[in-house]
Amino acid sequence: MSSRITPAEHLKEVQNSFDDSMNPRLVEVLRAAVKHLHAFTAEVGLTHKEWFAGIDFLTQTGKMCDEVRQEFILLSDTLGVSMLLEMINYAASDGATEPTVFGPFHVDGAPNRKDGESIIDQIFPTDSPLAFSGTVNDLNGKPIAGASLDVWQVQSNGLYDVQQGASQRNLRGVFKTNADGSFTINTVRPIDYTIPDDGPVGKMLRASGRHQWRPAHIHMVVSADGFIPVITHLFDQASKYLDSDAVFGVRDSLIVDMSNGHCNYDFVLDSTRE
Amino acid sequence: MSSRITPAEHLKEVQNSFDDSMNPRLVEVLRAAVKHLHAFTAEVGLTHKEWFAGIDFLTQTGKMCDEVRQEFILLSDTLGVSMLLEMINYAASDGATEPTVFGPFHVDGAPNRKDGESIIDQIFPTDSPLAFSGTVNDLNGKPIAGASLDVWQVQSNGLYDVQQGASQRNLRGVFKTNADGSFTINTVRPIDYTIPDDGPVGKMLRASGRHQWRPAHIHMVVSADGFIPVITHLFDQASKYLDSDAVFGVRDSLIVDMSNGHCNYDFVLDSTRE
Numbered sequence: 025m026s027s028r029i030t031p032a033e034h035l036k037e038v039q040n041s042f043d044d045s046m047n048p049r050l051v052e053v054l055r056a057a058v059k060h061l062h063a064f065t066a067e068v069g070l071t072h073k074e075w076f077a078g079i080d081f082l083t084q085t086g087k088m089c090d091e092v093r094q095e096f097i098l099l100s101d102t103l104g105v106s107m108l109l110e111m112i113n114y115a116a117s118d119g120a121t122e123p124t125v126f127g128p129f130h131v132d133g134a135p136n137r138k139d140g141e142s143i144i145d146q147i148f149p150t151d152s153p154l155a156f157s158g159t160v161n162d163l164n165g166k167p168i169a170g171a172s173l174d175v176w177q178v179q180s181n182g183l184y185d186v187q188q189g190a191s192q193r194n195l196r197g198v199f200k201t202n203a204d205g206s207f208t209i210n211t212v213r214p215i216d217y218t219i220p221d222d223g224p225v226g227k228m229l230r231a232s233g234r235h236q237w238r239p240a241h242i243h244m245v246v247s248a249d250g251f252i253p254v255i256t257h258l259f260d261q262a263s264k265y266l267d268s269d270a271v272f273g274v275r276d277s278l279i280v281d282m283s284n285g286h287c288n289y290d291f292v293l294d295s296t297r298e
Numbered sequence: 299m300s301s302r303i304t305p306a307e308h309l310k311e312v313q314n315s316f317d318d319s320m321n322p323r324l325v326e327v328l329r330a331a332v333k334h335l336h337a338f339t340a341e342v343g344l345t346h347k348e349w350f351a352g353i354d355f356l357t358q359t360g361k362m363c364d365e366v367r368q369e370f371i372l373l374s375d376t377l378g379v380s381m382l383l384e385m386i387n388y389a390a391s392d393g394a395t396e397p398t399v400f401g402p403f404h405v406d407g408a409p410n411r412k413d414g415e416s417i418i419d420q421i422f423p424t425d426s427p428l429a430f431s432g433t434v435n436d437l438n439g440k441p442i443a444g445a446s447l448d449v450w451q452v453q454s455n456g457l458y459d460v461q462q463g464a465s466q467r468n469l470r471g472v473f474k475t476n477a478d479g480s481f482t483i484n485t486v487r488p489i490d491y492t493i494p495d496d497g498p499v500g501k502m503l504r505a506s507g508r509h510q511w512r513p514a515h516i517h518m519v520v521s522a523d524g525f526i527p528v529i530t531h532l533f534d535q536a537s538k539y540l541d542s543d544a545v546f547g548v549r550d551s552l553i554v555d556m557s558n559g560h561c562n563y564d565f566v567l568d569s570t571r572e
Binding site for chain 1: 301302303305308309311312315316317318319320321324325326327328330331332333334335336337338339340341342343344345346348349353356357358359360361363368370371374377378379380381382383385386387392396502505506507508542546549
């Protein structure tokens with residue numbers, strides 16, 4: 025009797041089953057997915073019971089998803105995949121502002137705001153005012169006029185406006201830089217908040233000794249014609265969660281002092297190269 | 299400005315976030331899962347659009363699951379993970395009968411049947427009778443008396459009894475070998491059939507040039523006190539899908555001639571080693 029098919033031969037058989045003449049990129053992605061799935065399964069020596077626990081976890085994660093809750097994105101976030109996606113898709117050179125996770129709370133078509141305008145449409149009792157100013161420059165330090173800053177952040181009640189089904193414009197706005205590259209935005213100081221933890225991802229975090237907190241931050245997409253846009257945050261250096269962000273988004277270069285009612289940041293964009 | 303965090307440093311940060319003092323095995327599995335997820339993402343250079351297509355695929359797969367349909371198991375089957383699971387969890391030496399996938403259609407507590415008894419409780423017009431006989435032996439060729447053969451198979455209409463919500467005993471039975479290790483089972487010749495293809499997994503198969511057919515087979519679990527049980531199939535050598543089983547379960551040593559109304563197979567079990 026001949027010896028059994030090895031895991032390597034089995035993998036090859038699965039990879040060869042896909043016909044890459046139909047959709048070369050899909051098949052490239054499937055072949056890589058299968059390779060890493062098999063490698064994971066063999067490396068940990070997955071048991072039948074563990075395999076079924078995994079099947080059940082994925083099923084429950086799917087069941088948790090609806091129009092306003094995307095538990096698989098939360099899983100991607102909490103396993104660091106979403107952050108990695110930003111890292112590998114950001115073509116700018118070192119020296120440009122670092123990117124971080126996009127998150128699920130951006131809204132297309134936020135209101136255009138004038139320089140210095142407030143983005144506060146709804147006041148909460150614990151609001152603490154923050155004047156956020158700075159500049160947008162190119163890699164040589166030359167100011168970029170008319171650069172766009174699309175900003176959004178959590179409210180002082182720990183929710184984004186869209187989580188309340190609200191107006192979808194509180195603490196949101198699109199600003200343009202002045203001729204000298206400068207901007208000023210009046211807002212509130214962001215607070216630490218939790219990602220949704222009443223689903224399978226929350227269970228995974230608790231079972232593995234992790235928490236569900238994100239350090240206080242302001243989101244922004246900074247863009248300008250002829251430059252590579254950056255999806256990023258600015259973090260409050262007073263947060264106690266800077267070293268344990270539930271979604272691994274913190275970068276040292278993105279931490280700023282927000283303690284005195286104002287903060288300042290100079291963004292740097294790299295030009296697009298054709 | 300310092301250079302950016304590398305993907306390797308990012309991975310380390312994610313892996314270090316899990317506290318293995320809480321549940322060492324869970325954390326071992328999570329760390330390996332994260333490592334392979336990140337490696338996959340970077341290796342294919344996953345784009346935002348592709349990432350979201352993946353999120354959506356997993357979400358739809360979860361939504362497809364209910365009491366009788368388990369689309370994530372189907373995904374595991376069609377990517378060869380279920381077969382790999384059997385390979386890595388089968389401790390028997392070469393020379394013992396090869397294992398293959400368990401599948402979703404086994405029923406605990408199938409009826410005990412006498413040697414030579416028929417497992418046909420419901421007759422279909424296209425049934426073709428099959429007498430299936432053989433022996434169960436140890437690695438030295440010594441017959442094992444009282445070994446158990448738990449067998450089940452698809453009906454001639456292309457469905458397992460449980461897929462019809464039926465009696466859950468048609469084409470099922472548990473047999474015991476005689477003193478000389480022999481058994482005889484009267485059944486029908488199995489037919490090729492399709493796995494459910496009206497969900498996300500079916501879409502994946504079609505988009506990558508694969509089909510949804512499984513080659514005709516009879517399922518069995520062969521077990522005996524003091525021996526390592528084997529979960530396996532016997533395949534009909536006349537099937538045209540032997541080289542393209544949708545779940546990668548075929549092994550040359552499990553293909554038999556069923557063309558003359560009877561088939562014969564000698565199973566070999568390895569003893570348990572303590």
